[in-house]
Amino acid sequence: MSLAGPGFGLWDEFHRLVLFGLTGNYVQNRTIKGAEMKILVTGGAGFIGSHVVDAYVQAGHDVVVVDDLSTGKKENVHPRARLYQVDIRRPELDKVFAVEKPDIVNHHAAKANVRESLAQPVFYADVNILGSLNLLELCRKHAVKKFIFISTGGAVYGEPVYLPADETHPIQPLDAYGASKAAFEHYFPPYRSNYGLSFTILRYANVYGPRQDPYGEAGVVAIFAGRMLHGEQAVINGSGEQERDFVYVGDAARANILALDRGDGKVYNIGTGVGTSINDVFARLKAATGYVGTDVHGPPKAGEVFKIYLDVDKAACELDWRPVVGLEEGLRLTVEYFRSQS
Ligand SMILES: NC(=O)c1ccc[n+]([C@@H]2O[C@H](COP(=O)([O-])OP(=O)(O)OC[C@H]3O[C@@H](n4cnc5c(N)ncnc54)[C@H](O)[C@@H]3O)[C@@H](O)[C@H]2O)c1
Numbered sequence: 001m002s003l004a005g006p007g008f009g010l011w012d013e014f015h016r017l018v019l020f021g022l023t024g025n026y027v028q029n030r031t032i033k034g035a036e037m038k039i040l041v042t043g044g045a046g047f048i049g050s051h052v053v054d055a056y057v058q059a060g061h062d063v064v065v066v067d068d069l070s071t072g073k074k075e076n077v078h079p080r081a082r083l084y085q086v087d088i089r090r091p092e093l094d095k096v097f098a099v100e101k102p103d104i105v106n107h108h109a110a111k112a113n114v115r116e117s118l119a120q121p122v123f124y125a126d127v128n129i130l131g132s133l134n135l136l137e138l139c140r141k142h143a144v145k146k147f148i149f150i151s152t153g154g155a156v157y158g159e160p161v162y163l164p165a166d167e168t169h170p171i172q173p174l175d176a177y178g179a180s181k182a183a184f185e186h187y188f189p190p191y192r193s194n195y196g197l198s199f200t201i202l203r204y205a206n207v208y209g210p211r212q213d214p215y216g217e218a219g220v221v222a223i224f225a226g227r228m229l230h231g232e233q234a235v236i237n238g239s240g241e242q243e244r245d246f247v248y249v250g251d252a253a254r255a256n257i258l259a260l261d262r263g264d265g266k267v268y269n270i271g272t273g274v275g276t277s278i279n280d281v282f283a284r285l286k287a288a289t290g291y292v293g294t295d296v297h298g299p300p301k302a303g304e305v306f307k308i309y310l311d312v313d314k315a316a317c318e319l320d321w322r323p324v325v326g327l328e329e330g331l332r333l334t335v336e337y338f339r340s341q342s
Contacts, residue, residue, distance in 0.1 A: 037260065040064045040100060042088055042135065043108030044081065045072030047212045047219075048150070048204070051253040052106060053078050059257055064100045066093065067109060076211055088131035097142040105139055106148040106256060107132060110181075113218050114155060117177035118303050128180035136187060139197055146198040148259050149188065153203035153269045153310045154244065156182040164245075164273050166311035167203070175303045185267065192265055200263040202255055205271030205310050209249030209330060210337035221246065221331065224282060225338050228291035236278055238300030243275035245309035248330035251323040258319040271310035272323045284328070288335040 039056050043049035044065030049072070056063045063081040066088065077083050084096045088109050110128050111117065117124040132149075139147055155178030157165045173179045188199040212219045214226025227234040247270060255270045282295055315321040325333070 036060050036062060037103040038062045038064065038100060039104045039106055039260075040066060040096070040102035041081075041106045041108060042066045043072065043110065043150075045069055045074060045076050045083065046108060047076075047209075048207050048249055048252055049106075049108035050076035050078070050211055051209070051249045052108065052256045053081050055253040055257050056106075057081060064096070064102060066096060071213065071216075089127065089134055093134065093138060094141070097138045097144075101142060102144055104146045104148065104260060105135060105144050106150075107135060108150050110150070112152075112177060113216075114175045114177050114303060115217060115301060117175050117180070121176035121179075124176045124180045125183075128177070129184050132184050133187065136191055136197070140191065140195045144197065146200070146260070146264070147188070147191075148256060149185070149199060149201045151181045151185055151201050151203045151267070152178060153205050153271055154178075154305065154308055156185075156203060157305075157308065159305050160308055163275070163307065164271075164309045164311040165269070167267050167269055167314055174305060189265075198264045200259040200265075201267040202252075202259060202270050203267060203310070204252055205245035205247045205269070205308075207249050207252045208246055209334050212249070212334075214338060220244070220278060220281060221285070221334060222338070224285045225289060225331075225335050228285055228289040228293075229335070229338055229342055231291070231293075233293055233296055234282065234285075234291075235296050235298045236282055237298055237304075240279035240282065240295065240297060241277055242300075242304070243277050243307040243309060245271040245274060246276055246281070246327055246330070247271050247323055248325035248333075251325055254324075255315065255319065255321045258321050262319050266314075266318065268315040268319060268321075269310035269312050270315060270321070271312050272327075273309060273312050274327075275307060275309035276327060281331075284331050285335065288331050289339075 039061050041053050044053040045067035057078045057080050065081050065083045068087040157169045158172035158174045171182045191197040208221035212222035214222040224234040
């Protein structure tokens, strides 16, 4: 484990060009109230967290990133954010809080692979529950004002009993990843009532966009786009009739801006309200990439929800959040990004 940051002698400065100039979208129609804030983003070197960091920096905030770089990358981190390479479970995190004194903690760091979680449930509980609890305790100790927790609308509702699933839908996860996220949501009301820690929980649908890992096990858009652009066969698991709610990463990042000063004590779905089949995604990406192969189907994956899409009316009413990037446009931007990388 290494701790990189000012005051620790191992500060590792890095810079990168912002390859993708969409960040202006994140703050549209929104003026941040009040003064600049110090925001600590865990998982800020990862796919979604790094877009959230960009959005916060663009909005004028002072941003600190905590990430162990287990799946995240230094190059993803905005040059104006400070990166501390540390595991959220480690006691050294106390020093980061003591030095940085964040006003807000935005918690994206997690183990987030459904199938892996079934194989390693204890590890998932260790990172996603105990690691998160370590953060909550540090928030209490260092008088953090608000905690924004990233949960999953794709996994906490299990196989939905109605669609679109709203925030009052029964919590019935089918895997240890969803169970760990659902379990941790329960810690917030007691920390709010006993210690005055404000919180907002965002339950993301299937987020896609630039910087998603095309070589990972999850993230069908990135995996298909990556393979198709390399002329390799993209394999659809099962019939391809399974449906997901695909929300563009810039839209997800914008919800994190709005949650800075709204939605205290509340949980919100962040999605589009629309289900799209994997076959449909395959066809759209085939057109966007110019891929010439046909669809090939493999066996369905165990433990996966068949159909899920989220009701997002609550976020629209209370956070004034709505997705603005449609699927066609989002897939085009994603393919453009992956093309620029290869
Ligand atoms: N991608 C999606 O569609 C989706 C959907 C719902 C919820 N989420 C949630 O969004 C968050 C970000 O997911 P992502 O898709 O960007 O994944 P990601 O793997 O790109 O990001 C996770 C980040 O957390 C870091 N991390 C992991 N374990 C850590 C630890 N112990 N200490 C410190 N850092 C650690 C990783 O290095 C990585 O940078 C996660 O909490 C995930 O559960 C993602």
